[in-house]
Amino acid sequence: MDATAAVRTGCPFTDKRSAVERAENAPTEMCSPVSETIGAGEMPVANWINVAELREDPYPTYARLRNESPVAWVPAIKKVLIASFAGCLFAEQHPEIFSNNVSGAHMTRAFGGQPMIRQDGADHSAERNVINQTLRPKKIKEVWEARFIANTQTYLDALEDGGPGADLNDVFAAPLAAKNLIDLLGLSCVAPADVARWSADFMAGAGNVLDDQDIWLRCQRSREELGSALDEAFARLRKNPDDSIISLLIHSGMPEESVRANVTLTISGGVSEPQHIMTSSVSLLTQHPEFLSWAQEEPTRFEQVFQETLRLQSPIAMITRETTTDTEVDGFRIPGGSQIGLLLASANRDVLAIENPDEFDPTHEARRHLGFGSGDHLCAGKWAAEAAVGRIAVPALYERFPTLRTDPAHPGTWNGWVFRGFSSLPVVW
Amino acid sequence: MISATFNHPEGTTDTLQIDPGVSLMKAAVLNGIGNIIGECGGQAMCATCHVLVQPEYRDQLPPLGEDEDEMLDCAATERTEGSRLGCQLKAGEHFSAIEVDLPEAQ
Numbered sequence: 001m002d003a004t005a006a007v008r009t010g011c012p013f014t015d016k017r018s019a020v021e022r023a024e025n026a027p028t029e030m031c032s033p034v035s036e037t038i039g040a041g042e043m044p045v046a047n048w049i050n051v052a053e054l055r056e057d058p059y060p061t062y063a064r065l066r067n068e069s070p071v072a073w074v075p076a077i078k079k080v081l082i083a084s085f086a087g088c089l090f091a092e093q094h095p096e097i098f099s100n101n102v103s104g105a106h107m108t109r110a111f112g113g114q115p116m117i118r119q120d121g122a123d124h125s126a127e128r129n130v131i132n133q134t135l136r137p138k139k140i141k142e143v144w145e146a147r148f149i150a151n152t153q154t155y156l157d158a159l160e161d162g163g164p165g166a167d168l169n170d171v172f173a174a175p176l177a178a179k180n181l182i183d184l185l186g187l188s189c190v191a192p193a194d195v196a197r198w199s200a201d202f203m204a205g206a207g208n209v210l211d212d213q214d215i216w217l218r219c220q221r222s223r224e225e226l227g228s229a230l231d232e233a234f235a236r237l238r239k240n241p242d243d244s245i246i247s248l249l250i251h252s253g254m255p256e257e258s259v260r261a262n263v264t265l266t267i268s269g270g271v272s273e274p275q276h277i278m279t280s281s282v283s284l285l286t287q288h289p290e291f292l293s294w295a296q297e298e299p300t301r302f303e304q305v306f307q308e309t310l311r312l313q314s315p316i317a318m319i320t321r322e323t324t325t326d327t328e329v330d331g332f333r334i335p336g337g338s339q340i341g342l343l344l345a346s347a348n349r350d351v352l353a354i355e356n357p358d359e360f361d362p363t364h365e366a367r368r369h370l371g372f373g374s375g376d377h378l379c380a381g382k383w384a385a386e387a388a389v390g391r392i393a394v395p396a397l398y399e400r401f402p403t404l405r406t407d408p409a410h411p412g413t414w415n416g417w418v419f420r421g422f423s424s425l426p427v428v429w
Numbered sequence: 430m431i432s433a434t435f436n437h438p439e440g441t442t443d444t445l446q447i448d449p450g451v452s453l454m455k456a457a458v459l460n461g462i463g464n465i466i467g468e469c470g471g472q473a474m475c476a477t478c479h480v481l482v483q484p485e486y487r488d489q490l491p492p493l494g495e496d497e498d499e500m501l502d503c504a505a506t507e508r509t510e511g512s513r514l515g516c517q518l519k520a521g522e523h524f525s526a527i528e529v530d531l532p533e534a535q
Contacts, residue, residue: 378469
């Protein structure tokens with residue numbers, strides 16, 4: 001069995017956090033010079049990378065990385081970045097080398113425990129298998145689709161009430177993504193706006209490398225609010241088990257502290273991604289009316305729109321790993337103990353893996369992408385997201401508002417690069 | 430080492446010698462055998478390691494698991510009697526030799 005050869009197939013996508021805002025928040029003066037310990041001299045140093053430019057438009061930086069040095073030490077981010085499809089896939093296919101058990105306790109502190117996303121192997125599988133039970137396609141269809149449809153109708157009504165010019169992100173995408181997650185988790189009496197706020201606070205905490213006390217306080221306050229909601233959910237679901245994630249976790253025998261950490265993880269990672277795919281889909285379909293007509297002819301084609309949007313505007317651009325041993329990727333040696341950023345958003349535009357990768361073309365079936373990650377940490381919500389967004393929310397938007405498009409007078413705003421999406425997107429119809 | 434033969438839809442064939450305990454999916458993915466993806470790493474959360482086991486090798490295999498059965502219904506190529514997920518079949522534990530056809534699409 002070959003453990004080191006670079007591979008060409010695969011797919012990946014998975015989790016996130018941690019390095020996340022660490023990278024987003026790192027001001028330039030924080031960025032140390034080339035590390036003495038991490039691979040300096042072993043691989044190219046990309047000291048031209050600028051976090052402000054990544055936030056503005058990350059794709060030119062990704063293209064230059066792929067062309068010049070698909071594996072590079074990046075001082076501004078304090079990581080070895082892997083930008084090629086083959087390299088990211090290789091890492092995802094070798095979890096014994098590219099560990100999720102990343103050093104640094106920010107996520108543990110922010111979440112109040114070690115969630116499954118930071119575990120490897122059997123420890124991870126034992127927890128992951130519990131939630132997989134309700135996240136496979138059959139349960140999605142039998143249990144969750146009806147909820148997703150009802151929630152979609154609620155926020156379509158809200159959008160209609162808002163009228164042309166309403167912000168699709170605020171009025172529809174964000175609350176719908178949060179409400180779907182509230183249902184999947186099994187929380188009740190919780191407002192979508194609160195869950196969205198908790199999500200933002202937890203993500204800020206997971207990346208709080210500067211030890212900003214205000215962020216820790218926000219994180220703690222949100223954890224306490226979630227804690228109260230969980231106390232209620234634990235009591236209710238202990239008596240009356242159902243198909244929700246919290247119910248499955250508490251009845252699996254998992255310690256409460258771990259359940260809380262895993263729910264916190266789910267809230268951190270489960271809101272903004274479906275939210276961003278909804279707004280990005282509408283933006284891309286506005287720019288490409290020919291593909292909107294094509295999808296409206298046969299609404300199952302919106303599933304391909306979903307996949308192509310996820311590929312082209314991957315809402316999680318980077319996931320973090322740590323090497324357990326020396327390894328080699330794309331011909332570059334990476335020492336053990338290196339902090340790694342897998343640039344999924346770059347891999348998904350790698351011309352060596354995808355034809356015309358910068359073009360939006362949902363008519364190509366199977367444009368393979370790493371938008372969900374690949375391997376053991378493949379996004380647990382993959383099937384739920386495909387249903388909730390690709391099969392339900394986006395087609396329903398165009399069924400209710402067939403002429404829906406972004407407002408040419410008020411272009412939307414983008415935010416973030418590790419987690420990237422519209423922070424506002426006014427629409428008209 | 431346990432022998433596994435993969436017949437590709439394009440007409441070519443690959444054969445691997447697999448260490449005991451390693452799944453058919455993992456062996457294929459790590460050795461660059463095309464037409465197998467193994468997206469979820471082996472937790473029966475996708476159906477991208479769909480293989481069609483040749484009749485003479487089926488009897489030795491364990492019965493279909495519930496999750497495996499469900500995911501095969503989602504396979505990109507319609508399932509047949511010999512359909513299995515490669516991630517659920519481990520060399521030595523589940524087969525002493527095997528030959529599979531790979532589907533047109535995963």
